[in-house]
Amino acid sequence: MAGIKAIVFNTIFLIILNVVSANVQVKTNSGVVEGIEVKSILKDEKYYSFLGIPYGEPPVEDLRFMPPKPHKNWEGVLAAKKEKKPCAQFNFAIRDTSEYGFYGVEDCLHLSIHTPKIPSTSQNVNLPIIVLFINEQFRVMPNISKEFGPDFFMKEGVIIVSVNHRLASLGFLSMEDDLLPGNNGLRDVILALKWIKDNIHNFGGNPNKITLMGQQEGAVLVEILLHSPKAKGLYHGAILQSGTVWNSLYFTGKARERAIEFSKQMEEHATTTTFMLKRFADVPAEKLLDSEHMAVHADEARAIQRGIIPFGPVIEHDHPEAIITKLPEEGLVNIEVPIMIGYTSREALEANKNFFVRPQFLTYADRDFLVMIPIRAGFHFTVNDKIYFRAVKDIKDFYFDEGYVKNSKPGEYITYMSDVLSFYPIDYAVRKYSKESKSDVFYYTFDFSGELNNRKIDALKEARNYDGTWGATVGDDLCYLFVCKKIKKAYKEAMEQNDSEEMQVLDNMVRMWTNFAKTGNPTPPGDKFTWKPATPENKECLLINEELQMKTKLHEDRVKFWDDWIKKYKEMAKDSVVKDEL
Template sequence: MKEAFIIVYISLCLTHTLSCKFGERYLVSTKNGIVEGAKEFAVPTGKVYYRYSGIPFAKPPVGELRFEPPQPVEKWPFILDATEEQPICLQSVETTVKTEKILGSEDCLYLNIYTPVPPGQTKDLAVMVWIYGGGFFEGDITREIYGPDYLMNEDVIVVPIAYRLGIFGFFSTGDLQSPGNNGLKDLILGLQWVKNNIESFGGDPNRITIFSESAGAVATSILTQTPLTKGLYNRAIMQSGLSHVIWAFSKKSAAVNDKTAELLGLTYSSSADLKHKLKLVPSRDLFAMSTLAANLVYGERPFGGLATAPVIEPKHPNAVVTRDEFDVLKSGDFNLTPLLIGFTSLETVDYPLNALFTAYLTNANLESSYLVPENFNIKDPKVKKHVGDLIKKRYFGSVNAKIFGDRQLIPFAADVFFYVTILEAVSLYAKHTNVSLYEFSYLGVRGNPLRSYNWGVGHGEELNYLFYRETSPKVSNLTDVRVTRTLTRLWANFAKEGNPTPRPDPLLQNVRWPTVGKDRTYLDINEHLVVKQDPHGDDYRFWSYLFSKYRLPNDA
């Protein structure tokens, strides 16, 4: 009799889209089938939340589906075990051709849902969809790295979505055979799944905020500019990255394809032939050789787009991006939703690519034309040298290639790779929609206890205040805890109401955070919250002048 009751109860969950708790089982019905999750306790408060890990939103992109846009997942006729995480997308823990150093699986299009709402209860909580960074060749949705614990205390739902990386997510032949950006298309399909199902987990499908960092923020920025995401989200947070930074788009796909084929010993006669032959290569071999190829190609000109990254696609019905990113913003032809955008106070301190930049400039004898970012698209060598001379004088002065160091390199790289183009894009975004701008400048222990210099906060340090990480420094202090509570409150407020400071709040020092105007008002997030104007002003104006006078569009 008991077994019959359980079957009837589960059947009701399936047929009536109910959320059910039976004994210690936590069951939620989605439009694809029932999922079973687990009960968790947030660190450090002990607040109860419910975790549903490894929910598929697409068919496994393997076999003939390699290099293809994601296909919606089919219904499952059983209770899906969502108590264990699924494999991360293929990536490497280090630059290597050794396949044993490669982690993950091609079958990786899953999402996790963390909700404070118990099964069987109906609420309409704000939803925060996380898109990870990692240069489009690493990153994952694991709780070990992106634990939702701190955000659970703010009564929001957190949903990290996985997307394909490296050649699997961003292979492009530059034509309709493989136009590219499948990793971005993974995210769009994931957003569609969240929109259609989050209500069953206590979420409000009309209050979905994408939040993201670094390459994830680049992806999010692109998603704000495509009609394919219209109606799928309501606001966006972009930390330390936009589609306008110089490394966002690849112009090197053809070179990477050629080098990958060479390393694999393949010859090909057409785009279709290359795609067919690469589909037959074992996944770990393909990832290893394509990553080596990308590193070799990128190392030739590192002040530009990543080698394996989003591309401007040829026009076709499912294209994510077909126009220069600055032209899109100037036209106002993008999704007009509230935005929260910012960066850390010194993005390139302890930046992993600094050694490559130093070697590149040293080998080039600090020749000025090598300092010109690739996204300026300057074709005339004389013009390029003139622009390079201006840049060299400002950042390197009379220092020669043998003696320049971090004091010169780090500010230059921070401006070139982050601040200047982010601020330029913010000014364009702000002409059409509300933008809240910030700089995170708190030099805390939780951020990076091993930083080389105390000149500023490095890339990604703020993530340790948003997410509980098993790898985070265990030594902390009360100020670190307060900054964590402050940052999560600001982000959650924005997700809930589109305004990070909707009302006076003692935790937020009763600050009012204005949106960006002509003076580029921003919030300095430190131990104290201070409203300021004109971040990186002189450097921004220098680059803005060069940009407006010399830059050509990406599709020129």
């Protein structure tokens, strides 16, 4: 009996010992954090995760709508073993998701760190860092550590950090004054980057090799920081995926008007900042976020031919704490770090998936054609004037085989929408940066279609028409860099194959992205491929598919069309409006 007890005791002891050995503690300037050892999807690999480390005080009560304050130091050991909830947000039905409506919390200023190695007294570790930002329209943010596994980056010796920051009105409400200038969501990020720079060496990171990486509006956030003196010195490179600050969707102005209208629609009418903050102080976050659409008139976007985000980054008035005080186009670009920038070949496929399910709806798309001016061009049309319809005809004649949107060819409409929403603004950014920036610009197009194209596969699962569904939609490239946990099984199946095209594409991308984090060059000397930086003359662009190919002047006919179209109608504008002559 005593022998059995001894065996049971020893077994329990070993189990406890194994659990404890899976934890790891790191001392930071804020206090000690305890993370966990994680088994990688890759055989015999592991890494360490520290989840939900606070970098800012909870932005609640008197700190709601206010700039963030650094988190106070803590006593004892902070458990960082579970991912915290993301910042409060209202998830709208842009695409299939398990979370619709309100979710998240206001106490959300946390960051998570994944590292392949921890320094010890016998081992000095000095790894590059990628800080990852993903959000959609500054309104929705995934729980990054839960949805995107860092396994492949861990294998290559690159630390991944993700940052929670405030979204929508909670992060970007602005009255255009000193008390409420807007952009507190950006201030959150800058505070987090300062914490990372001061503490990342404790996790094996090199504070002088920090690359910012953003996808969709996460890329826009990163790009704004490139233009902000407040973020200078906090990063050493940038990766911009499927988003650019040059898109007409951003910096639409009227932030104060929008805030006042918002308060009016909320029945908390306020015309001064102090009164607005007082009226909004006790309004539940769910009510605030669910009501934001009321700040924008239903016909406003159509009237100015630009998309409108109710509450996003703003150009601030000139004050000591301003993040950005002028539009990027108001002066020469002065960026001193290397940039990777690109897009997926069928960016708008997901957002327009209903046209593949019900192609007959394209009849309405033709009848009430959506005109979008892709960049801030300084003009808009008077809707329904003859000249407006002439501009519509120009677009239709170029993009549609017979000059109208046909039910049988949704692919033509996807090309148009992809160009105005993503490709042309990104190509425009490449031209600006390659001409004016002091560092290299690496331009890419992700075109591969395979079993890891998670968002494209989801978008087309009920499709009846597959015209124009080649290539990749927005976000598909992320699943060739990270382990998209929703399709984790697909990675295991791909890795078991000797000739998996998916793994070939993934290996190439991870190698280039991590090389960029390490050296500022995705294909440094000695690499088996050379990704040439873009030049203003040729716009060298890497086409990512089963094989890597360098292209020059990609889709130049489409670029020229928009260059000419914008120039033509801008010259006709009077007081920024293009309208019929009386």
